[in-house]
Every structure is written in structure tokens, then in C-alpha cells.
Amino acid sequence: MDNQTLTDHIYQPGEKQYSYLNLGPTHPATHGIFQNVLKMDGEIIVDATSTIGYIHRAFEKLAERRPFYQITPITDRMNYCSAPINNIGWHMTVEKLLGIEVPKKVQYMRVIVMELARITDHLICNAVIGVDTGALTGFVYMFQQRELVYEIYEELCGARLTSNVGRIGGFERDFTPKAWEKIHRFLKEFPVVLKEFENLLSRNRIFMDRTIGTGSITAEKALNYSFTGPNLRAAGVDYDVRVARPYSSYEDFDFAIPVGKNGDTYDRFMVREEEMWQSMSIIKQAIEKMPEGPFHAKVPEFYLPPKEEVYNNMEALIYHFKIVMGETDVPKGEVYHCVEGGNGELGFYLISDGGRQPFRLHFRRPCFIYYQAFPEMVKGSMLSDAILTMSSMNVIAGELDA
Amino acid sequence: MEGTDLEKIVAVLKEKYEEEILHTEMLYDFPTISLKKDKIIGVIKHLHDHPDTKFQFLTTLCGIHYPEINQIAIMYQLHNMVSNQRVRLKTYLPVDNPSVATLTTVFAGANWMERETYDFFGVIFEGHPNLKRILNVDEMIMFPLRKEFPLEDQIREDKNDSMFGR
Numbered sequence: 001m002d003n004q005t006l007t008d009h010i011y012q013p014g015e016k017q018y019s020y021l022n023l024g025p026t027h028p029a030t031h032g033i034f035q036n037v038l039k040m041d042g043e044i045i046v047d048a049t050s051t052i053g054y055i056h057r058a059f060e061k062l063a064e065r066r067p068f069y070q071i072t073p074i075t076d077r078m079n080y081c082s083a084p085i086n087n088i089g090w091h092m093t094v095e096k097l098l099g100i101e102v103p104k105k106v107q108y109m110r111v112i113v114m115e116l117a118r119i120t121d122h123l124i125c126n127a128v129i130g131v132d133t134g135a136l137t138g139f140v141y142m143f144q145q146r147e148l149v150y151e152i153y154e155e156l157c158g159a160r161l162t163s164n165v166g167r168i169g170g171f172e173r174d175f176t177p178k179a180w181e182k183i184h185r186f187l188k189e190f191p192v193v194l195k196e197f198e199n200l201l202s203r204n205r206i207f208m209d210r211t212i213g214t215g216s217i218t219a220e221k222a223l224n225y226s227f228t229g230p231n232l233r234a235a236g237v238d239y240d241v242r243v244a245r246p247y248s249s250y251e252d253f254d255f256a257i258p259v260g261k262n263g264d265t266y267d268r269f270m271v272r273e274e275e276m277w278q279s280m281s282i283i284k285q286a287i288e289k290m291p292e293g294p295f296h297a298k299v300p301e302f303y304l305p306p307k308e309e310v311y312n313n314m315e316a317l318i319y320h321f322k323i324v325m326g327e328t329d330v331p332k333g334e335v336y337h338c339v340e341g342g343n344g345e346l347g348f349y350l351i352s353d354g355g356r357q358p359f360r361l362h363f364r365r366p367c368f369i370y371y372q373a374f375p376e377m378v379k380g381s382m383l384s385d386a387i388l389t390m391s392s393m394n395v396i397a398g399e400l401d402a
Numbered sequence: 403m404e405g406t407d408l409e410k411i412v413a414v415l416k417e418k419y420e421e422e423i424l425h426t427e428m429l430y431d432f433p434t435i436s437l438k439k440d441k442i443i444g445v446i447k448h449l450h451d452h453p454d455t456k457f458q459f460l461t462t463l464c465g466i467h468y469p470e471i472n473q474i475a476i477m478y479q480l481h482n483m484v485s486n487q488r489v490r491l492k493t494y495l496p497v498d499n500p501s502v503a504t505l506t507t508v509f510a511g512a513n514w515m516e517r518e519t520y521d522f523f524g525v526i527f528e529g530h531p532n533l534k535r536i537l538n539v540d541e542m543i544m545f546p547l548r549k550e551f552p553l554e555d556q557i558r559e560d561k562n563d564s565m566f567g568r
Contacts, residue, residue: 052536052537053535053536053538053539056537056538060522060547061547061553062553064553065554223458223459223483224510224511225509225511226459226460226462226509226511226512227511237483239483244483244486333429333430334429334432335429335430336430336432338461345461349462349464349477359466360466360467362464362477364461368514369462369511369514369515370511372513372514373510373511401537
């Protein structure tokens with residue numbers, strides 16, 4: 001529809017003509033299914049129209065027919081580059097509704113998992129910015145490191161990409177010695193690689209020429225467009241949910257929020273780069289301060305009992321049945337909880353009417369909200385810069401379309 | 403501490419829009435204010451510009467369908483990043499003719515959020531620059547997040563959940 005309205009114009013003699021270019025829906029350089037109809041004046045973009053919704057899966061509607069614990073796998077599929085953040089954000093939303101206080105140890109474990117997820121998210125985004133400027137080496141190199149993190153996930157929960165990690169109230173099991181070994185291995189190997197990757201790109205003349213000044217947005221505009229996350233911070237606003245509204249004991253850790261100045265592709269790259277270093281430091285602090293204690297809260301109505309107990313213990317069997325069938329009463333209420341996702345403030349607005357499933361669940365998806373500024377950000381720039389702008393905004397199709 | 407937040411916001415609202423307020427409450431840690439729909443944009447602008455509130459960031463906006471009262475609520479969440487205050491505003495529209503003025507005049511970011519709400523609830527945002535479906539196909543005739551829209555095929559016979567109270 002959009003293409004027609006854009007291209008149906010009948011030109012008068014002597015009128016300046018523009019060409020229209022379909023960037024997407026399936027274009028190898030857009031890393032996902034996005035369509036942009038670009039109005040071009042030669043190489044210069046005059047206007048852009050985005051069409052989204054190609055992988056819309058009706059998550060908000062699906063969630064209205066599922067018990068709380070079955071919604072966790074849905075959240076995986078939003079920002080699949082940092083699925084654990086979505087999972088844990090959702091668990092915390094439910095815990096807030098139910099008034100569950102989770103043990104300190106769980107909070108620290110969650111911080112470790114979420115920061116690992118943030119690293120993988122930023123790592124993919126930055127590696128892909130490299131690819132779009134023509135540097136494939138860094139991409140392959142960084143993906144090896146992502147593999148190490150995915151092995152950690154595998155050790156924690158058995159899954160890799162769509163992790164479904166944790167439960168309402170805590171974790172399904174404690175970090176195993178093998179998991180600790182893998183975390184320590186990652187902490188040892190990753191800084192070396194990240195440093196090398198940074199050396200490869202951050203002061204690279206070609207990379208700087210391609211990225212500095214392209215796709216920039218001012219802080220005022222970014223705020224008006226409801227930007228959050230690294231994209232907002234690159235424009236110079238130091239808003240981070242981890243600090244503004246600390247959750248899961250983030251107030252215990254000492255870390256900096258990197259901010260950019262111009263809000264351009266280079267700043268976004270550098271902000272993400274620095275955030276990875278900060279995440280590493282948070283993980284190290286969490287390991288150092290890791291308290292003793294149980295790995296889940298005592299909420300038998302919501303936390304699945306271990307399987308051995310189910311077969312030998314009457315109460316455990318009852319709770320198991322009630323949880324699986326979604327028969328546990330929940331309070332009525334309205335709750336909003338937000339976490340700092342890979343792309344910004346990831347919010348869960350949950351209305352419960354006391355039934356087995358949410359009455360309404362709305363996801364505040366940062367991608368969806370900031371992607372609407374894309375046409376404005378690419379106006380007047382070259383086609384190749386538009387691709388770079390898109391990858392540096394880290395638009396994830398799953399989160400965009402829900 | 404929390405209560406004072408709500409009282410402060412209500413005090414600011416009462417300066418100019420006292421008769422617009424329907425109901426105020428704290429829902430968990432969130433001050434929530436229900437308002438009449440006619441001057442909702444004026445109210446948001448007032449909260450945006452007033453030196454005591456300065457809610458200059460739109461966190462999110464969404465619709466909620468309440469079939470029992472036959473109304474669709476629009477929920478706005480505003481944020482003041484400097485004082486780190488948040489507020490949720492709600493306004494109720496009749497299902498038969500859900501229309502409310504657009505917020506795009508205040509926040510550019512409301513554009514797609516309103517399109518999404520139109521797409522899923524059929525709420526008409528008057529004055530919106532480009533109000534059409536965003537995530538669903540243009541040919542769709544239903545507004546899928548309304549409660550009367552069934553999630554599953556209702557004529558299925560192979561699945562009997564009556565034992566579980568469904």
C-alpha cells in the first residue's frame with residue numbers, strides 16, 4: 001500500500017523526478033525483515049516510509065490465554081539477542097504483582113545472567129556495524145565469544161537462543177561448577193578479544209569516516225521520540241533504568257553509564273562498546289560479592305518443586321499440579337515493571353483480574369518506539385549510511401513486531 | 403513518600419483541570435490518575451510544561467478493553483527523568499465510538515504507539531497524521547485485542563477443556 005501511494009504520482013513535464021527504492025523486506029543488509037521505501041534523489045535519501053509487522057506474532061493476545069509461567073517463552077522471542085533479560089524482566093513483573101521477595105543470591109545471579117545477555121546483545125550489534133562498513137573479520141571473531149556465552153546459558157537452563165531461563169521466584173537450579181567454570185573462562189577470554197576488536201575499529205580511519213556524523217539525532221529529538229537505552233545515551237542523556245529505578249540489587253554495584261555527544265552511529269558504537277566493559281565489571285563485582293543462600297524464593301504456589309519430590313511428597317505433587325494447570329490464585333492488580341534491556345527500557349504492563357492468565361499484558365518494546373525515528377534520521381544521507389544507521393540502532397525484528 | 407508524589411501531581415492538575423479528575427490512586431508504586439477524555443491532551447500538556455511536574459517523556463501508551471463496562475481505556479505513562487517521577491494517566495472511551503485527540507502534537511514518539519492502539523483496539527486518534535494499521539495487514543476487519551475477538555477457532559471440537567474450567 002505504501003509503495004503505491006508513494007509511487008503513483010504522475011509527473012508534469014519539467015518536474016523533478018525521484019526514484020523509489022525498495023530496501024527490503026528481505027534485503028541481506030537489513031539483518032531482518034524490514035521494508036523501507038526510500039524516495040531517492042540520486043544517492044541521497046529524500047524520504048523514507050517504513051513498513052513493519054512482517055513477523056508479528058500477536059504476543060499480547062497470546063498472553064491473555066496463558067498462565068504466567070507460560071508467558072516466559074513468549075518474551076524470549078522479542079529481543080532474541082538478549083532473551084534472558086526479557087525472561088527475568090517478566091519474572092520480576094510477576095513477582096512484583098504477587099509481592100514475592102527473592103533472596104539476595106537470586107538477585108545477584110540474575111544480574112550476572114542479565115549482564116551476560118547485555119554483552120551478547122551489544123556484541124552482535126557492534127560486530128554487525130563492522131560488517132556493514134566492510135569489516136567482516138571482527139564479526140566472526142566476536143561471534144566466537146558469543147558462543148561462549150551461549151554455552152553458559154546452555155549450562156544454566158539447557159537452551160541457547162530462546163533461553164527461557166529462570167522461574168518465577170528464582171532459578172531452576174543453582175549455577176553448577178561447570179557453569180562457573182564457563183563464566184570464568186568467558187571473563188578471562190572476552191576482554192582480550194574485545195580490546196582487539198576495539199583496536200580494529202574505534203580508531204580506524206575508514207570506520208570513522210563512515211560512521212561519524214551519520215544517522216545522528218539530537219538529545220531533544222531523541223527524548224521526544226521516546227528513545228531509551230544506548231541510542232538515547234549516545235545522544236547525551238544519561239538515562240539508564242538500572243540506575244534510575246534499580247531492580248535486582250543493581251544499587252549494590254559500582255558502574256558508569258557511558259554517554260555520547262552527537263547521537264551518531266559512531267557514538268552509538270562507542271556507547272555499546274563501553275557498556276560491555278561496564279557489564280564485565282558488574283559481573284566481576286557480583287561474583288565477588290555473591291552471597292550465600294537459596295537459589296529461589298520460598299513460593300511453593302509458583303515455583304515448581306524438584307521432580308523427585310513430586311513423586312515422593314504429597315504437597316509437592318499438589319503444588320506441581322496446581323502450577324502446571326495454572327490453578328493458583330493471583331491478586332488483582334495493575335503493575336508496571338521495567339528493566340534495562342539491550343535496547344532500552346523494556347517494560348511490562350500487567351493487569352491481573354485474579355484469573356489464571358493476565359487480563360491485559362502490554363510490552364513496552366524499545367525497538368518499536370525508536371524505530372519510528374528512522375526516516376527522520378536518514379533523510380538527506382546516502383543509501384549506504386541508511387543501512388549503517390539501521391544496524392547501529394540495533395533494530396531487532398522480533399522486538400519490533402512482537 | 404509514594405503518597406506525596408501522587409498528591410503533588412494531583413495538586414498541579416487541580417490548578418487548572420480540577421473538574422477533569424475522576425479518580426486517583428496508587429497502584430503498587432505507580433501513581434495513577436483517571437481523567438475525562440475531552441481535555442486529556444490539555445492535561446498532558448499542562449503536566450509537560452508545569453515547573454513542578456515536567457513530565458516530558460512519554461514512556462508508553464496502550465489500550466485496554468473492559469467488556470463489562472463496555473469501554474476502552476487508553477493508558478499514558480509519563481516520566482520526568484530529572485526528578486525520576488512517573489505517572490500513569492487513564493482515560494475511558496465508549497467501545498461504540500472510541501475516539502480521542504492525538505498526542506502526536508506533544509510527543510513525536512506517540513505516532514506509532516497510537517497507530518498500534520488503533521490497529522488493535524480501533525481507537526480513532528483525531529488529528530493523527532497517518533492513522534492506519536501498523537502490525538496487522540491492512541485488509542483486516544477486526545480489532546484483535548478487543549476481548550470479543552477469539553484467540554482460538556471457536557468451532558474446534560477436538561479439544562475439550564471443560565474439565566479444567568476453561
